Amino acid sequence: MTIRLLLADDQDLIRGALSALLELEEDFEVVASVARGDKVVEAARAHRPDVALLDIEMPGLDGLAAASVLTAQMPECRVVILTTFGRAGYLRRAMTAGAVGFVVKDARPEALVDAIRRVMRGERVIDPALAAATLAAGESPLTGRERDVLNVARSGATVAEIAAKLYLSEGTVRNYLSVAIAKTGTRNRMEAVRTADERGWL
Amino acid sequence: MTIRLLLADDQDLIRGALSALLELEEDFEVVASVARGDKVVEAARAHRPDVALLDIEMPGLDGLAAASVLTAQMPECRVVILTTFGRAGYLRRAMTAGAVGFVVKDARPEALVDAIRRVMRGERVIDPALAAATLAAGESPLTGRERDVLNVARSGATVAEIAAKLYLSEGTVRNYLSVAIAKTGTRNRMEAVRTADERGWL
DNA sequence: CCGCGCCCATGACAAATGTCATGGGTGAAC
DNA sequence: GTTCACCCATGACATTTGTCATGGGCGCGG
Missing domain, CATH: 3.40.50.2300 (Response regulator)
Known part of the structure; x- marks a missing residue:
């Protein structure tokens, strides 16, 4: 067989x-x-x-x-x-x-x-x-939008670019990024993207 | 044979x-x-x-x-x-x-x-x-120190952390980053690291 | 010796980023 | 029908980042 x-x-x-x-x-x-x-x-x-x-x-x-x-x-x-x-x-x-x-x-x-x-x-x-x-690594604590924002941020886009691509206001993008940084326990965008990625949260 | x-x-x-x-x-x-x-x-x-x-x-x-x-x-x-x-x-x-x-x-x-x-x-x-x-991609236009700074910046380190690790002042680090950003034709640290990496300049 | 490129630094300024408080809308859960 | 999580937004603020001008030291090649 x-x-x-x-x-x-x-x-x-x-x-x-x-x-x-x-x-x-x-x-x-x-x-x-x-x-x-x-x-x-x-x-x-x-x-x-x-x-x-x-x-x-x-x-x-x-x-x-x-x-x-x-x-x-x-x-x-x-x-x-x-x-x-x-x-x-x-x-x-x-x-x-x-x-x-x-x-x-x-x-x-x-x-x-x-x-x-x-x-x-x-x-x-x-x-x-x-x-x-x-x-x-646990379940992802990120909400859908937070994931979206991080995904766009991966390429090195600025807040303005992320906002444009997602049809959000810049302030909102900054908020999501801030929350994501907090949830990943990091201190800036780059690290947040990195660790979220490593943990499979994207 | x-x-x-x-x-x-x-x-x-x-x-x-x-x-x-x-x-x-x-x-x-x-x-x-x-x-x-x-x-x-x-x-x-x-x-x-x-x-x-x-x-x-x-x-x-x-x-x-x-x-x-x-x-x-x-x-x-x-x-x-x-x-x-x-x-x-x-x-x-x-x-x-x-x-x-x-x-x-x-x-x-x-x-x-x-x-x-x-x-x-x-x-x-x-x-x-x-x-x-x-x-x-051509030869790397980056100087030794610029490479160093970009390499440390890869992990998402802040200017202060890079400065500490390389025993430089923060202003100097910012200068190197600024030049590196210009040489790579990008608009921020993340993109500079990315493209320099892709071109084998690191 | 002079010029040049790289190294390091400072200070000042504009722009981008990160934080926080606040508030309104929606839908699902209890 | 209230609570709660998520969505979106604004404004204000501190911090960080990026830019620019300027200058000193060092070594190397012309």
Whole structure:
């Protein structure tokens, strides 16, 4: 009984390399391989994989969004998120998107193989260290608007630019930023953006 | 005549996958595989690879520094930098560190294989698009101190903190930041840090 | 020796940022 | 039907940031 796999990662080299790695297992077969999130569902329909390995950073549609669509449309296909690194918020979002596994790219190769076999048995697989970090980071205390403002502020936009882009007054933007700075326990915009990002609050 | 390879990448999974990929070529042999930059020279001494594939982001010693040491001590071993992201400045530094190849991780798998064969023939191999971007970014116009200040500012430090860390007066720090902002053609600290970083000026 | 670029500093000013108090509107929860 | 969280806004204020002019010291190349 071979396990049919779908690979989605925007880096061709990595995708090819992972494919080579996984094909070393006799009972694994990579049946589809795509570079864009918005090709995932199409490929899954065509090739009916048992497990889909999705990277998060991808053009078109990110891995988390792709996971949502895929699990909704093809619940028999298990989704494992395989991403460069365990930002706390990713794990939470991955779970709500219907993923049953979360493997970071610096795991040992056997860990990935093992994770695939386990999700096939119906288990959920999550890196324990990452799970702990996510619990520690906690739920985001930011309101929707605060998130919006921080997201725009990421690129280094000024208050005026943020206000223009969000159709808010400058004073309001300053207020949201001030609250966000307080909630992140930081002392300026840059740090607030940084730590909110790290904790997966954006 | 088999080509002996050394792999250095901090992500176990990627390293394993690349190894699987490269071993598919009959005349390639991965003779060493390390996760830390400061293990590169040691492994190279022990296994005498023909080509070393080095990632840049690694603990201990980054790939560029490792490349310097390696080419100095074992000039017969060709260094190819294999990294996630073609930041303009990396290429320049890689070349001065003695690398003869630079491949980005989103290249096609055949491109990597091809690059290895070509450096074995004595050629230099550089992604043409990346080379163009690097030329466009130009040499860094920043003075040493300006770089220092920007580097500290990266974490979101305030002027006072930067001044304390660098043993400068606050006014001086503000001056350097002001000049750096002007030289990068940006409008605040955040953008200056961002673009200087992207151009490899840090 | 002179000019030049880099280093460091000061002071003063304008602009942007962060804080706080205050208040009105809305919808969901109890 | 009141409470509460979120949304949006204003105004005032202190602080921080960015700009500019100015000047001294140092080392290097012409």
